Amino acid sequence: MAATNQCRLAKRTAHDDLVRRALRSLERRARRPGVLLNKPSVVADWFRLRLAEREHEVFAAAWLDQHHRLIAFEELFRGTINGAPVPVREVVKSALRHNAAAALFAHNHPSGGNWPSSADVAITREISKALSLIDVVTLDHFVVTATDPPASVSAVAPDALQCFSIDHLIRAPEKRVAPGKPKSKRRETLAAKSPLPQSTG
Structure with a gap:
């Protein structure tokens, strides 16, 4: 029983680590601006x-x-x-x-x-x-x-x-807009x- 719980805990930890790495990767990509197409x-x-x-x-x-x-x-x-x-x-x-x-x-x-x-x-x-x-x-x-x-x-x-x-x-x-002119x-x-x-x- 203890071995089974340890196995589940290890799998959950590995899964959480994978999710954290994926989130960090997404955050880095989100902060990285794409090519500027303005000309x-x-x-x-x-x-x-x-x-x-x-x-x-x-x-x-x-x-x-x-x-x-x-x-x-x-x-x-x-x-x-x-x-x-x-x-x-x-x-x-x-x-x-x-x-x-x-x-x-x-x-x-x-x-x-x-x-x-x-x-x-x-x-x-x-x-x-x-x-x-x-x-x-x-x-x-x-x-x-x-x-x-x-x-x-x-x-x-x-x-x-x-x-x-x-x-x-x-x-x-x-x-230019003249002063007072909306x-x-x-x-x-x-x-x-x-x-x-x-x-x-």
């Missing part, structure tokens, strides 16, 4: 490295925190040489699963041609609208090829996004949803 050129190159050489079309997301640091890169859908279906509901579920505050999207054109199509603009608009309902900001959507620089959907159709593009978030100077509700809403990236240094 259009960095984002474009980052997506190109991951998608340009794919033989089939892939639609991918970079889920970001409120400072635009990477939480996760996820290949959401794969398609044939002619396209990849993009169910918006699954995109929203993924955003919730990763507890994202913002998102960047990209897909590749294996056959070449980096100019966003009308279908690319339409799906960007649909996803951006859906994500805005759960307070996730869509920053941009890039089209990637192996031979051409990635192209931004927001550059072709700025109205496809429910907020400013990542380029505007970084580079647009803030307009800010517009729209500007306050955008500022609340799309905080400027902050340096971790």
Whole structure:
């Protein structure tokens, strides 16, 4: 009986040690910031490295925190040489699963041609609208090829996004408000949803 109890105690202790090590590992990972994706050129190159050489079309997301640091890169859908279906509901579920505050999207054109199509603009608009309902900001959507620089959907159709593009978030100077003049509700809403990236240094 005593030997059995000692065996159970040893197993419980080993299990507790394993749980403690796992928790410490998770805490270290949680404190470690991901790559900062706050510049259009960095984002474009980052997506190109991951998608340009794919033989089939892939639609991918970079889920970001409120400072635009990477939480996760996820290949959401794969398609044939002619396209990849993009169910918006699954995109929203993924955003919730990763507890994202913002998102960047990209897909590749294996056959070449980096100019966003009308279908690319339409799906960007649909996803951006859906994500805005759960307070996730869509920053941009890039089209990637192996031979051409990635192209931004927001550059072709700025109205496809429910907020400013990542380029505007970084580079647009803030307009000064005259003393005593209240800010517009729209500007306050955008500022609340799309905080400027902050340096971790």
